[in-house]
Amino acid sequence: MAGRVRRSRYADVLQRGEFVAxxxxxxxxxxxxxxxxxxxxxxxxxxxxxxAVVVLAGLFYGIGxxxxxxxxxxxxxxxxxxxxxxxxxxxxxxxxxVTLRGxxxxxxxxxxxxxxxxxxxxQVGEVLEAVEDGGETTATRLYLPGGTPLQDETAARLDSYxxxxxxxTNFNYPFTEVSYDSxxxxxxxxxxxxxxxxxxxxxxxRGGDRQEALRLVPLAWxxxxxxxxxxxxxxxGRGADxxxxxxxxxxxxxxxxxxxxxxxxxxxxxxxxxxxxxGGGAVVNFLARSPLRNQVSAAILDAPVLDLESVxxxxxxxxxxGIGPWNVPSSLTQVAKWISSWRFDIDWAEYDYIEGLWxxxxxxxxxxxxxxxxxxxxxxxx
Numbered sequence: 001m002a003g004r005v006r007r008s009r010y011a012d013v014l015q016r017g018e019f020v021a022x023x024x025x026x027x028x029x030x031x032x033x034x035x036x037x038x039x040x041x042x043x044x045x046x047x048x049x050x051x052a053v054v055v056l057a058g059l060f061y062g063i064g065x066x067x068x069x070x071x072x073x074x075x076x077x078x079x080x081x082x083x084x085x086x087x088x089x090x091x092x093x094x095x096x097x098v099t100l101r102g103x104x105x106x107x108x109x110x111x112x113x114x115x116x117x118x119x120x121x122x123q124v125g126e127v128l129e130a131v132e133d134g135g136e137t138t139a140t141r142l143y144l145p146g147g148t149p150l151q152d153e154t155a156a157r158l159d160s161y162x163x164x165x166x167x168x169t170n171f172n173y174p175f176t177e178v179s180y181d182s183x184x185x186x187x188x189x190x191x192x193x194x195x196x197x198x199x200x201x202x203x204x205x206r207g208g209d210r211q212e213a214l215r216l217v218p219l220a221w222x223x224x225x226x227x228x229x230x231x232x233x234x235x236x237g238r239g240a241d242x243x244x245x246x247x248x249x250x251x252x253x254x255x256x257x258x259x260x261x262x263x264x265x266x267x268x269x270x271x272x273x274x275x276x277x278x279g280g281g282a283v284v285n286f287l288a289r290s291p292l293r294n295q296v297s298a299a300i301l302d303a304p305v306l307d308l309e310s311v312x313x314x315x316x317x318x319x320x321x322g323i324g325p326w327n328v329p330s331s332l333t334q335v336a337k338w339i340s341s342w343r344f345d346i347d348w349a350e351y352d353y354i355e356g357l358w359x360x361x362x363x364x365x366x367x368x369x370x371x372x373x374x375x376x377x378x379x380x381x382x
Contacts, residue, residue: 065335068328071319072312072340077245080207081236086117086155091138093150098124098143101136105374106158108139114164115147117156121164122147163214167192167229170214173221182232182258184239189259192217192227197269198297199226201259205277206246206305209235212276216300226268230259232282245344248308248351249281256286260295270297277376280304281353288357298364303373306358306380308351312337314377354380 088102098115100107108130115122125142132138143150150156167173167190178191190210200220202213213229220227232255233241241251260271273296275283280301287293305311316333320326340346349356369381 061332061335064332065339068316068332068336069339069343072336073245073344076312077344079234079240079244079246084116084157086157088156088158090115090117090150090152090154090156092152093143096143096145097128097140098150099138099140100124100156100158101138103136104158106160107137109158109372112144112162114159114162115150115156116159116164117150117154120148120150122150123162124158161208161212161214164211165214166190166210167214167217167227171218171221173217173227175227178228178262180258180262182239182255184233184241184255187231187238187255187258189231189262190227190229192221194220194226195224196226197267198223198272199228199263199268199270200272200274201256201263202227202229203232203252203256203273203275203279203282205279206248208276208279212279213274216274216302220272225272226263228259228263230255232256243345246278248278248305249283249285249353250350252278252282253285253289256282257290257292260286260290260292264292264295268295271295272298272300274300274302275304276302278305281306281308281351284353284357284361287363288353288360293363296363298366300366300368301381302368303370303376304367304381305376306353307355309337309348310377310380311375315375318374 088100088104088107091099091101093099100115106113108127110127112123112125115124123144123146125144128140128142130137130139163170167175173192175190175192177188179186179188181187202210202216204210204212210229210231217227217229231238232252233239234246234252241247243251256273260268260273263271271292273283273286275281281304283299283301284304284306287296287299313330313333316328316336317330319328321328321332337346337348341348367381369376369378371378
């Protein structure tokens with residue numbers, strides 16, 4: 001039809017929409033689009049909660065595992081010859097008694113201990129009285145004769161060696177300094193001559209020195225045994241292990257073998273190695289790996305480290321987490337050990353001498369260990 005404008009249905013819709021829009025605007029003044037909100041369902045909430053838990057757990061185990069792998073490296077593996085720290089105070093000396101104060105757990109530990117300070121050394125004995133207050137312990141102990149004079153209010157430390165010096169200064173045993181070669185260089189030892197064909201070879205613990213052996217030296221002297229108190233790799237002034245770490249017997253046994261060769265070359269017919277703590281691990285490896293084990297008639301192990309992973313677990317369980325009142329959980333310890341295994345090239349199974357070496361040992365052995373040992377778990381010696 002001429003003169004008529006054809007309108008599409010879309011134009012009509014737009015026109016009606018415009019009318020509605022005007023009507024709405026007129027009625028309310030503004031027009032706000034409707035916003036659809038999705039309701040938080042229980043399933044969605046639990047999903048977000050689970051994600052948050054996973055993220056927090058990842059941060060806890062990742063950061064915590066890395067941190068405690070550093071602690072493991074610094075406190076257990078790393079070679080250190082730092083000067084000693086004096087962490088207790090000898091408050092008062094009164095004749096045969098001394099009063100000690102500090103946080104060291106050995107303050108009221110039974111038995112005879114060494115008391116060392118900057119320019120002296122003495123022994124303390126029986127605990128007469130002990131009081132704990134605010135994390136510190138004040139204990140009065142017997143002050144044994146023969147030590148260096150001690151002044152009141154002296155910074156000191158306790159050690160389990162109980163002796164300081166050498167065989168001459170402690171027992172009036174004449175000795176000579178001897179040396180021999182090992183795979184990592186020259187080693188040294190105290191040699192005390194005996195009157196039999198048996199030599200006792202004393203092997204100190206991780207980070208220790210020859211003085212650790214002094215408490216058992218009279219045992220050998222009274223029986224007429226020759227005495228060899230040795231150094232080994234990573235000791236101050238001696239060759240380092242190629243790994244740069246303590247190896248808890250896996251490589252140190254070679255230095256024990258070098259000492260055994262020296263003894264054989266100088267007339268030894270029978271050998272009795274004595275190992276303290278990590279030195280016990282070195283002795284066990286020597287007995288399992290060296291051809292000279294056939295010359296060994298017996299061995300003595302004092303609180304030996306026979307499974308390094310158990311030592312880590314034992315100490316971690318008593319280590320504060322640093323968050324709240326809790327100690328390090330075993331799950332975090334497992335993560336720290338796993339991280340350490342690839343950071344520091346540790347195969348924990350290789351440090352388990354109970355599973356790996358014990359069945360190959362046929363040497364009569366005396367093992368000394370007590371339930372008061374806070375460092376090495378007793379159950380590895382049973």
